[in-house]
Amino acid sequence: MAAIILSARGLTKHYDGLKAVENVDFDLKAGQIHALIGPNGAGKTTFVSLLSGRIPPSAGTITFDGEDITQLPAHTRVARGIAYTFQITSIYANLPVFDNVALAIQRKGTKHLHSDTMAALARVGLETRADQIAGTLAYGHQRLLEIAMGLSMNPKLLILDEPTQGLANAEIEAFNALVRAVTPQTTVLLIEHNMDVVMDLADQITVLNFGETLSSGTPAEIRADPAVQTAYLGG
Amino acid sequence: MTRALALHIAVLAALFAAQYLLPPYHHTNIARIMVLAVFAMGYNIAFGYTGLLSLGHALFFAAGLYTTGLGIELWGLSAAPALALGLIAGGAIAAATGVLALRTGGVSFMIVTLMFAQAGYLTILYFGQYTRGDEGFVITRAARSIGPIDLSADTPRYLTALALFSVALLINLALTKSRLGRAMIGMRENEERSRMLGYNPFRIKLIALVISGLYAGAAGAAYSVLFGYVGASFAAIQYSILPLLYVLLGGAGTTLGPFLGALLMFYLIDISSGYTTAHLFVVGAALLVLVLFAPKGILGWVRDKGAKWLP
Ligand SMILES: Nc1ncnc2c1ncn2[C@@H]1O[C@H](COP(=O)(O)OP(=O)(O)OP(=O)(O)O)[C@@H](O)[C@H]1O
Numbered sequence: 376m377a378a379i380i381l382s383a384r385g386l387t388k389h390y391d392g393l394k395a396v397e398n399v400d401f402d403l404k405a406g407q408i409h410a411l412i413g414p415n416g417a418g419k420t421t422f423v424s425l426l427s428g429r430i431p432p433s434a435g436t437i438t439f440d441g442e443d444i445t446q447l448p449a450h451t452r453v454a455r456g457i458a459y460t461f462q463i464t465s466i467y468a469n470l471p472v473f474d475n476v477a478l479a480i481q482r483k484g485t486k487h488l489h490s491d492t493m494a495a496l497a498r499v500g501l502e503t504r505a506d507q508i509a510g511t512l513a514y515g516h517q518r519l520l521e522i523a524m525g526l527s528m529n530p531k532l533l534i535l536d537e538p539t540q541g542l543a544n545a546e547i548e549a550f551n552a553l554v555r556a557v558t559p560q561t562t563v564l565l566i567e568h569n570m571d572v573v574m575d576l577a578d579q580i581t582v583l584n585f586g587e588t589l590s591s592g593t594p595a596e597i598r599a600d601p602a603v604q605t606a607y608l609g610g
Numbered sequence: 611m612t613r614a615l616a617l618h619i620a621v622l623a624a625l626f627a628a629q630y631l632l633p634p635y636h637h638t639n640i641a642r643i644m645v646l647a648v649f650a651m652g653y654n655i656a657f658g659y660t661g662l663l664s665l666g667h668a669l670f671f672a673a674g675l676y677t678t679g680l681g682i683e684l685w686g687l688s689a690a691p692a693l694a695l696g697l698i699a700g701g702a703i704a705a706a707t708g709v710l711a712l713r714t715g716g717v718s719f720m721i722v723t724l725m726f727a728q729a730g731y732l733t734i735l736y737f738g739q740y741t742r743g744d745e746g747f748v749i750t751r752a753a754r755s756i757g758p759i760d761l762s763a764d765t766p767r768y769l770t771a772l773a774l775f776s777v778a779l780l781i782n783l784a785l786t787k788s789r790l791g792r793a794m795i796g797m798r799e800n801e802e803r804s805r806m807l808g809y810n811p812f813r814i815k816l817i818a819l820v821i822s823g824l825y826a827g828a829a830g831a832a833y834s835v836l837f838g839y840v841g842a843s844f845a846a847i848q849y850s851i852l853p854l855l856y857v858l859l860g861g862a863g864t865t866l867g868p869f870l871g872a873l874l875m876f877y878l879i880d881i882s883s884g885y886t887t888a889h890l891f892v893v894g895a896a897l898l899v900l901v902l903f904a905p906k907g908i909l910g911w912v913r914d915k916g917a918k919w920l921p
């Protein structure tokens with residue numbers, strides 16, 4: 376059995392009265408692609424934001440690579456190998472495409488910033504647009520840039536929040552291949568509404584509903600789970 | 611050599627040549643403008659590149675001005691070590707301010723830096739026994755020299771100002787091409803994204819503010835030795851607003867904008883005050899035109915119009 380790279384215990388986030396994430400226990404096996412699914416507002420983005428440190432939890436602990444990281448600020452977690460791509464595209468819209476990825480690559484340190492950056496852009500097919508201002512890219516290309524920034528950090532854990540939203544079918548195919556290629560060196564936690572992508576990629580699936588874990592297991596187990604079918608897959 | 615480097619060297623060469631062409635009145639003015647431009651360049655590193663809108667940079671300028679001035683007059687230092695101390699004082703005060711003020715962002719950052727500068731101004735007045743408060747003090751002419759070079763004489767003064775300006779400008783240019791410069795711009799453009807790429811916002815901003823303070827301190831230190839006067843008005847709010855105006859006029863986030871802004875604003879005030887006592891009105895009108903027609907400043911506008919390579 377693969378080692379656990381990240382685990383959460385009793386992870387909770389309340390907004391005033393609203394239980395966005397409620398007492399979630401979660402284990403992530405190293406090298407796997409783990410999908411996080413659930414209806415809109417289930418707490419998926421909030422949950423991964425707790426893992427990446429973007430927002431502080433109301434309660435609970437997070438362990439990464441054998442160490443308690445609950446108190447660490449986001450940028451330190453990133454330095455330890457947790458990369459996060461935003462659900463709502465968050466790029467440097469006024470800067471050239473090149474600089475967007477260079478900012479990700481130079482942070483982890485390299486002697487060959489230019490060639491590494493161009494190689495990272497080539498992975499998502501944006502190398503010919505290096506000089507273009509990122510905000511002027513088509514939406515799908517902005518999503519790809521966001522993914523390129525996540526990938527180019529060579530993280531141990533890559534958290535992707537609805538990466539395929541807005542991508543064309545051919546781009547989704549390429550995306551699937553890209554994610555498969557980075558495993559098992561990189562563990563992937565994938566939030567995804569597109570069930571084809573989930574069933575295609577995921578080794579494990581966790582279903583969140585109203586901030587709580589509804590079910591967790593292999594794709595086959597999740598498909599067969601009657602609770603999931605009623606709550607999410609629609610029977 | 612890149613286009614950008616060539617342009618910067620051409621500007622420096624033109625300033626070198628200008629000393630032979632200018633009548634004495636403008637000769638002194640340009641020396642003064644170059645020193646003020648170093649101050650504005652420092653302001654631009656914090657504001658234009660990193661997005662830190664400070665209203666307290668007079669404090670850093672005054673730190674350099676007073677450390678050097680008092681170093682000479684009170685402690686009997688010679689000019690060279692006094693200048694070095696002034697530079698360090700600017701950086702140190704900026705570091706202390708940053709450690710506290712950078713806990714806040716946006717409007718609170720403006721208010722906290724403003725309050726710090728105001729506290730500095732009042733401190734200068736409070737210790738009037740040494741600083742002579744508003745009235746200020748003049749630095750003994752004999753002390754304003756390095757070795758045999760008399761920095762109060764026209765030509766050495768001009769060349770010293772130019773040397774300081776050249777070093778400051780070329781460091782600024784190198785910074786914009788560096789990884790640190792890119793990280794600073796990233797902080798300005800999208801702090802949350804930068805944080806999630808692993809940058810510590812506090813650290814990047816503090817580094818930017820300290821570099822900014824070193825520039826302001828160097829400018830203040832040079833000002834006291836080159837022009838021989840130290841007074842509390844340099845620590846007042848106007849001297850925090852002035853570099854902001856220079857930068858907005860010339861172009862925030864451009865290397866040559868601070869100099870261009872300082873040059874134009876200086877002569878705008880100089881010429882208009884020859885015709886009207888309401889020269890502040892002229893400044894206001896100029897800024898209004900700017901905000902309406904070129905919100906990114908002159909060089910920001912030039913860059914948008916096609917000179918994308920302009921650093
Ligand atoms: N900053 C916030 N303040 C208050 N409530 C919030 C905040 N962020 C999220 N919520 C609420 O928490 C709940 C979970 O939101 P979250 O964004 O985590 O859901 P999600 O599963 O990612 O949904 P989607 O599939 O639409 O992206 C929602 O009810 C949302 O309105």
Ligand SMILES: [Mg+2]
Pocket residue numbers: 419420421462
């Ligand atoms: Mg979400």
